[in-house]
């Protein structure tokens with residue numbers, strides 16, 4: 001074609017310059033128009049004006065619609081934004097996953113995760129109520145177990161709305177839920193998932209009501225349970241750390257933690273006193289930072305963590321666990337995590353002696369001089385400059401001592417929380433970490449004393465209120481007692497109370513059988529306490545941890561007499577094993593009886 005040739009249009013031929021311009025504006029225009037011309041004999045340029053007008057009109061109409069829609073939304077729609085990094089997101093997702101309208105939606109996310117926000121029926125490692133009942137009904141373990149394992153294979157699939165808009169009715173009002181997630185490679189993208197809830201009308205009460213209901217449902221799930229959060233990060237490097245709810249466990253009764261009664265009570269009283277509102281005012285009035293720290297120290301398996309769980313359960317506090325050994329956790333994230341703690345909670349830092357903080361400091365002090373380690377803080381409580389070792393720790397990743405101290409009681413440290421640190425090697429800890437204000441009370445845990453051994457024995461073989469049991473203890477041919485594993489044997493006081501209460505309501509037969517149960521319970525109890533003394537006579541005091549003794553007794557959990565018969569042999573084997581392991585490394589821990597000292 002000649003370069004000056006023109007293409008005829010309805011309004012006149014297009015020059016090649018015009019065609020070239022069109023080609024720039026609409027890439028491929030020349031090619032398409034030629035194809036249409038050659039095969040269909042259709043001249044696009046003849047309708048160019050009409051097409052351009054339509055395109056302009058379409059764009060203007062779309063723009064106008066968006067503006068009108070935006071104004072409409074502003075004036076007549078209420079909207080709530082819920083972000084992923086806030087717990088409200090979890091409330092809402094949990095609530096949504098339980099809504100019937102989720103069954104009808106045709107766009108959803110399906111998941112079986114058991115520890116995420118939508119895990120409605122997670123058992124968190126505890127027996128479900130229905131499992132208890134099943135176990136009771138199906139006396140035959142095999143059939144019960146077959147049922148449970150089959151059920152476990154089919155994890156419940158939970159549904160939540162997928163990205164996009166979803167409409168539903170709530171309290172007779174139409175609502176819109178919009179889920180939005182933007183992908184990308186930046187660290188903040190993880191927190192970029194959002195949910196918008198919209199309702200017609202300028203009054204947002206309905207949205208607030210829905211969110212309150214969602215929160216209620218979420219909190220109700222954890223009623224009477226100790227909720228445990230763990231500081232971790234979802235996704236790989238570059239993501240920030242956050243607290244994630246990892247489980248909710250039935251509280252552990254304080255009576256099941258074997259420790260000197262006075263020590264236990266002091267610990268609990270101290271926490272209660274600290275949590276009292278007058279104490280907060282007292283601290284504030286005197287300009288003292290409102291914080292309390294505890295150090296539980298002693299050999300592994302002596303009940304440090306158990307005491308923490310029990311205290312959290314009794315006081316209904318959430319427990320925040322943090323692993324300082326994680327190399328991914330740096331100081332910035334540590335302080336972020338501490339700043340996001342709720343006002344009243346227990347933060348548990350386990351085994352702080354194994355975290356890099358002590359080694360780094362010890363290494364530094366050894367390399368610089370033999371002088372005693374100095375407190376790493378200046379007068380106003382701020383931590384002095386990083387030591388060489390701190391810098392090394394930072395290079396490796398992880399937390400340095402000064403970083404930890406800053407977070408515990410630096411200027412930006414959170415107020416109101418209870419910090420509990422546990423360690424197997426208190427002697428390894430830097431005095432800076434132990435000074436009052438950081439650690440206000442120390443509790444020493446040690447090897448089981450005679451009384452502890454008896455208590456452990458009784459706690460294993462004595463009946464508990466919610467044990468699954470029915471029937472009397474059976475006596476073996478060799479004379480040993482086998483405790484019942486079927487039939488509720490409550491505590492004596494409770495049983496007595498029930499009989500008194502029932503005497504007016506029940507017929508004589510029922511009352512008699514209850515009285516018989518009570519008698520067998522009383523005789524069982526007295527027998528157990530004799531057996532406990534026998535066991536304590538065989539197992540030496542001050543030599544084994546509660547965990548070791550408990551581990552042995554669990555091997556004979558229905559046959560206390562067999563446990564006593566085998567105790568001497570177990571003691572010998574355990575001693576041999578300890579000696580063998582001590583040959584490889586120094587023995588650790590400290591003896592029982594170390595005084596708890598209040599700093």
Ligand SMILES: Nc1ncnc2c1ncn2[C@@H]1O[C@H](COP(=O)(O)OP(=O)(O)OP(=O)(O)O)[C@@H](O)[C@H]1O
Pocket residue numbers: 256257258259298299300301302303304305306307350422423424445545546547548550
């Ligand atoms: N004093 C105790 N009273 C009751 N149970 C105990 C006691 N000590 C240990 N146990 C039992 O032993 C197990 C381990 O206890 P726990 O985790 O509390 O020990 P720990 O001192 O925190 O150990 P570690 O230092 O290794 O973390 C648990 O099953 C717990 O029930």
